[in-house]
Amino acid sequence: MSKEKRNLIIAGVLIGAVSVALVALGNPKNMGFCIACFIRDIAGATKLHSAAVVQYVRPEIIGLVLGAWIISMATGEFKSRGGSSPMLRFIIGAFVMIGALVFLGCPFRMILRLAGGDLNALVALFGFIAGIACGCFFLSRGFSLGRYYKQNSLEGHALPAVNILLLVLLIAVPSVFAFSEKGPGSMHAAILISLAAGLIVGILAQKTRLCMVGGIRDIILVKDYTLIFGFIFIFVAALIGNLITGNFKLGFEGQPVAQTAHLWNFLGMFIVGLGSSMLGGCPLRQLILAGEGNSDSAVAVLGMFTGAAVAHNFKLVGNATENGPNTYGKVAVIAIIIILLAIAAVRTFKEEK
């Protein structure tokens, strides 16, 4: 077995275990980690949206960025770089977030939901794979958002600095934020535990290049099965953890923070698969790349942050009580798929080669 594969297995097991532990310590069920949900919670806490049940400054997100930032500086891998279609990345980042919030989870939470027995996440997994396959269709025909360039080092440190500021404010003057008093936003582990979990997963993900999209993309594009091992072992570890802690419940109905609207779960994650393939990585990977100096990924993260606010302000998100997104959400999903396909087609077939 290659060293890369072995490291991915170890990282996957540790990340799965950390995710289950976070739920035991206060996070919502099947939500030890959810990049989309947590960025959305931060957007709520900073009052970009006013959905009262999803507002909290999630230290896990801060930890992920800072973990990647610290380890990449320590190992000399921090490189300020960017300039690859920032505006398109912003928009695609926002679309990925809206797709994830229609499903009610990012690819990371999709795995954790599967490991909790939530079969709605299986439907979403098919959508996710279909979206990545669609992205690979364009990638193998010339799709690219353009090359990156070396940038001034301040550019790469900017997003980690913003995260440090968020952390300082959270600890020193939490009253500047809005916090949920009920609902998922009110459920969380202690700040330092969440921060430590984020730092650990951030370091592991930077060292192993763990990516929920990359594993499936590599299988389709180059028939390489290395990266998928991280994905598989997060699932295995979280499944075992959920069985031990009694949080495993197999079925479609009554799953935590979930809906059984199959078509919209499928299409929501189709958007995430397609958009993430175009961005070059899943939402977790965007945070990690942003931490190691990639300002293109930092822009995608800001797009996700904005997309979360848009999704809640315009009520596009999935809805557990009404079992699916409302008409606005459904129209948005269809429109986003059309726009993503149009962007992909233009950047594939209309570029000078």
Add this chain to the structure above:
Amino acid sequence: MENRTEKITVATFFNHYGAMKMKKALGPDAVLRPVPRLLSSSCGTCVFVNGKDDALKEILDNADENLEAVYTKDSEKYTNIWKVN
């Protein structure tokens, strides 16, 4: 018995399509692979070229703006032999 290790040359690219085009140009000696972790913390596609002494020349002859760098691989050690400005 002589203990020989075959020469391997690795080319990295700014995008997947660049790697695909290079693989097509170089023929059966070239293989598409994910970029090794030792080379980069990014996760793109690269081209491994096995057993060709003039691999660098052939890569550069077929290169376009998508080529990022070229390395030689000696067991698990990679040496950079070309890099875009």
